Amino acid sequence: MAYSFGSDEYFMNEAFKQAEIAFEEGEVPVGAVVVCNNKIVAKAHNQTERLNDSTAHAEILALTSAFNYLGAKYLPDCTLFVTLEPCTMCAGALNWSQIGKVVYGATDPKRGYKRLVTKKEQVLHPKTEIITGVLEKQCGDLVSAFFKKLR
Amino acid sequence: MAYSFGSDEYFMNEAFKQAEIAFEEGEVPVGAVVVCNNKIVAKAHNQTERLNDSTAHAEILALTSAFNYLGAKYLPDCTLFVTLEPCTMCAGALNWSQIGKVVYGATDPKRGYKRLVTKKEQVLHPKTEIITGVLEKQCGDLVSAFFKKLR
Numbered sequence: 001m002a003y004s005f006g007s008d009e010y011f012m013n014e015a016f017k018q019a020e021i022a023f024e025e026g027e028v029p030v031g032a033v034v035v036c037n038n039k040i041v042a043k044a045h046n047q048t049e050r051l052n053d054s055t056a057h058a059e060i061l062a063l064t065s066a067f068n069y070l071g072a073k074y075l076p077d078c079t080l081f082v083t084l085e086p087c088t089m090c091a092g093a094l095n096w097s098q099i100g101k102v103v104y105g106a107t108d109p110k111r112g113y114k115r116l117v118t119k120k121e122q123v124l125h126p127k128t129e130i131i132t133g134v135l136e137k138q139c140g141d142l143v144s145a146f147f148k149k150l151r
Numbered sequence: 152m153a154y155s156f157g158s159d160e161y162f163m164n165e166a167f168k169q170a171e172i173a174f175e176e177g178e179v180p181v182g183a184v185v186v187c188n189n190k191i192v193a194k195a196h197n198q199t200e201r202l203n204d205s206t207a208h209a210e211i212l213a214l215t216s217a218f219n220y221l222g223a224k225y226l227p228d229c230t231l232f233v234t235l236e237p238c239t240m241c242a243g244a245l246n247w248s249q250i251g252k253v254v255y256g257a258t259d260p261k262r263g264y265k266r267l268v269t270k271k272e273q274v275l276h277p278k279t280e281i282i283t284g285v286l287e288k289q290c291g292d293l294v295s296a297f298f299k300k301l302r
Contacts, residue, residue, distance in 0.1 A: 053215055054224040054247040064204055073205040088267075088274060089243025096205040096240060116239075116267045116274070123239060123267070 006038050008081070008103050012134045015081040016105070018045040018058065019142055025050065029142045032058040032082040034066040034075070034099075041078070042066040058082060059090035063097050074098045076127070083139035085112035085132070091123040101129040105139030157189050159232070159254050163285045166232040167256070169196040169209065170293055176201065180293045183209040183233040185217040185226070185250075192229070193217040209233060210241035214248050225249040227278070234290035236263035236283070242274040252280040256290030 003010035011033055018031025022045035034042040044061035048054050059082055067073055079101040086094060086104065091113030094102055102124060109115065113123040124130065154161040162184055169182025173196035185193040195212035199205050210233050218224055230252040237245060237255065242264030245253055253275060260266065264274040275281065 048224060051218075052222060052224045053218045054249075055211065055214060055218075055244045060206065063206060067202075067204045067206075071203060073199060073203045087243060087247075089240050089247060092238060092240025092243055093206045096238075098205075116269075116272055118267075118269070121267055 008131060008134045011035050011040070011079070011081045012083070012103060012105055012139070014040060014043070015058075015083050016135060016139060016142070018043050019083045019139065022046045022058070023142060023146055029146050030058045030082065030084045032062040032080060034062050034078050034080050036066075036070065036075075036078045041069045055089060057087065057090050059086050060093055063093055063099075067097075076100045079103060081134075083135075084108050084143060085114065087111045088113050088116060088123065094128065095123065095125045098125050099128055101131065103131040103134050105133070105135050106143060107132070107136075107140075159282060159285045162186050162191070162230070162232045163234070163254060163256055163290070165191060165194070166209075166234050167286060167290060167293070169194055170234045170290065173197045173209070174293060174297055180297050181209045181233065181235045183213040183231060185213050185229050185231050187217075187221065187226075187229045192220045206240060208238065208241050210237050211244055214244055214250075218248075227251045230254060232285075234286075235259050235294060236265060238262045239264050239267060239274065245279065246274065246276045249276050250279055252282065254282040254285055256284070256286050257294060258283070258287075258291075 015031045019029040023029035027046045031045045042065035047056045083105040085108040166182045170180040174180035178197045182196045193216035198207045234256040236259040
């Protein structure tokens with residue numbers, strides 16, 4: 001399916017392509033891209049198996065790649081698109097990055113950061129805009145298919 | 152001051168030496184070591200400035216180093232010693248690592264992971280033992296001295 005360039009669906013589909021690469025490599029299929037001025041400045045997929053590092057999530061790898069590419073340790077003008085709701089670690093990393101916007105696809109009730117959000121406490125940066133549910137079914141179905149295959 | 156080898160104070164003092172390196176380099180002075188069978192398998196200090204990466208905290212760098220050294224992506228038999236209470240991101244990373252024990256020095260009421268812990272929700276892994284307040288004053292004073300110098 002073709003999405004119009006620059007739309008949330010377009011960039012989420014690019015993140016989804018990263019998730020598909022993870023799937024093919026036997027990794028939990030999560031993908032992310034970082035976008036700045038409508039340009040993708042970083043792409044990554046989950047690599048916990050390949051790097052033998054349980055913290056090598058797509059978001060962390062994409063952030064580090066974006067910091068390197070832009071030569072900046074804060075990303076207020078960037079958006080991160082990720083196929084699955086970020087976990088607590090990744091949300092904490094996104095907070096430190098002061099990223100302008102986070103767009104995610106499927107929700108993750110068990111591991112997602114939202115379970116820790118209270119009236120008093122946030123996990124993402126208070127200035128970060130959050131958009132959810134973009135290509136939600138497609139992103140979630142890939143994760144379900146992966147775990148179904150594992151069993 | 153000399154601490155008896157193998158004690159929590161001994162290893163925390165090794166983490167403190169890492170924090171002192173960070174201080175000298177103009178980084179927020181936090182240091183960490185990972186210990187396995189009484190042997191230090193990883194040492195790191197905060198490098199957010201040097202690496203231009205707002206997520207390059209001592210704990211994250213120490214974990215990745217330990218994963219690489221041990222060739223394992225889970226660390227149930229290891230202990231992480233860190234001079235300051237881990238932030239949400241680092242606590243999330245420690246959760247994924249399934250580390251056996253976390254020992255920290257000073258508390259961090261503003262950024263520390265503890266503010267998100269509720270009766271229902273934990274941030275560290277449920278099997279991770281937590282010990283606090285080891286060399287607390289020494290660790291906290293170094294952070295205070297750093298921010299005092301900045302102002």
